[in-house]
Amino acid sequence: MKNIKRTLKLYLPFSKAGVKIELAYKAQIVMWMIISFIEVFFVIFLYEAIYRNSPDGMSSVINGFSFYDMILYMITSFFFTFLMGSGDTSYDIATDIREGTIANTMTKPVSYRLRHLFTYFGVFGFDAVVVLLPFLTVVYGIFIGTGLLQVTAGRFILNVIFFLLFTIIAGFVNNALSYFIGLMVFYTDHLFGLNMARNAIQGFLGGQMVPLAYMGAVGVVFSYTPFAFMNSVPVLTLMGKVDVMQAIIYILIALVWIFVIELANRLIFRHALKKLTVQGG
């Protein structure tokens, strides 16, 4: 208990700094929102065309998704993707390596991993509370209010509780993976290609563009990868498409993934430190 208290006291200032950094770049958030709205708008048109040309027209249900389910999935998914993109630790590590500022970070009496984790959760927490949750409240308010999403109050509260839990889990998985990608920069010196690959894989395996349910049996396998916890699982949970038993299984699997990735990160970091050369003397 004493250790946890000390750790929090030591690292919470990093989270606060994360919030302050995010506040310093308010315009960036607004820009992202505008671009996201445009993207959602296009995707809705795409799915409108797909449903219109289906055998039952707009009332078709494809792989368990009605047209309005699909709209809700896409909107939730886009906002969740925004949250997953904030406070990218791999970028911070790459900057540390590219500009040689890792020399300063390594001389501080704090854990490199925890420093990044806490900074990330500052940004993540801020974006979740200030952007994601208010927007989702409005969107789900409209869908439930107009009857497009039919759910009982009790079930919806349960969905929200699991969704919040999965959002926190998504933060841990996302940051563990970002940290992993960042550590790769110790070996490759460049982040751009790694991040491109990561985004492509994450977009596909996480069900950002197409729900994993559309992929049949392969989609079921994908739903247990770490990428699914960064979009598909939380989004489907909030929509009420994940039952309690399945949610508990997902939580256990996510915890195993976090443990495995963090263990790999620990081993890679130890090895990477021995390879470190500080750029610019």
Added chain:
Amino acid sequence: MSIINVKDLSKTFKKPVREEGLRGMVKALFSRKYDEVRAVDGISFDIEEGEIVGYIGANGAGKSTTIKMMCGILHPTGGSVTVGGLDFEKNRQKINKQMGVVFGQKTQLWWDIPLIETFKILKSIYEVSDEDYEERFNYLCDLLDMRPFLTQTVRSLSLGQRMRADFAAALIHSPKIVYLDEPTIGLDVLVKDKIRGAIKELNKKYNITVILTTHDMKDIEELCNRIIIIDKGKILYDGSLANIKYRFGNTKTVFIPSNVSLDEGELKERFGSIELEDQGERWALKFSQSDVDLDDMLLYLINTYHIKDFKIEDISIEDITKQLYEKH
């Protein structure tokens, strides 16, 4: 008592070798060749508590690599570094708490937030008590004249302001050891003086051990009582500044205005090994006192050329290092 012990320290880097041109680049995609560069080559020394040590050398001599191994940033290929008897392998965080670093070209300040916030984060990281923080923070603010820009974001500071802030950030937790890697690089004379003054005062007041690398010989001459000169990863000299000046100290330079028409042939004939250099506005006459008597030389210059203004200088540390490099 020795606070830092460096023993047989070496560092080898692997650098990829690429052939020239597009063909070479394509070839490098399939088979990579590496050259080994020995940046630091088995050096040993001890540093005592409260010393100000100048660690100097040409670009690529291995000084920054040594400093980074002494800070625990780089992993040595061979040998060891201990700080207060502790090694980095098992005691990194303990050692880090006792030291502060300034890398002249790499800031430790948080770029996007007001400067004062960085100090608050450092207070937490180093677990500095409120009273100690207040005392130290106010002292450093006054010493380095930081109050006017404390609430500005770091990215909006001038280089001089940022360097002063970086220097204060390295000292806010009262470290026992401070590594300063080119702390005055790119700064104007006023800021340099401010930083040098602060180093002197902090060393005197708190007995802080300072390890300084610099290309500015004035830093060394004003601050260091001991210098270590390194070249190609090996130590060329380790001793007091006074001693090396004494070793090379019989070399003098006499400066006289350039409007005097000196007869170089006559001077060389009369005084033998004398070096004459036209520096634009003045002549520099360099000679060793073991070959030339200073009084004779001055009398000759005054009587022959009726010189009224002249200046005599001892050999500078810059000249000494130049001579040491040439010898090796």
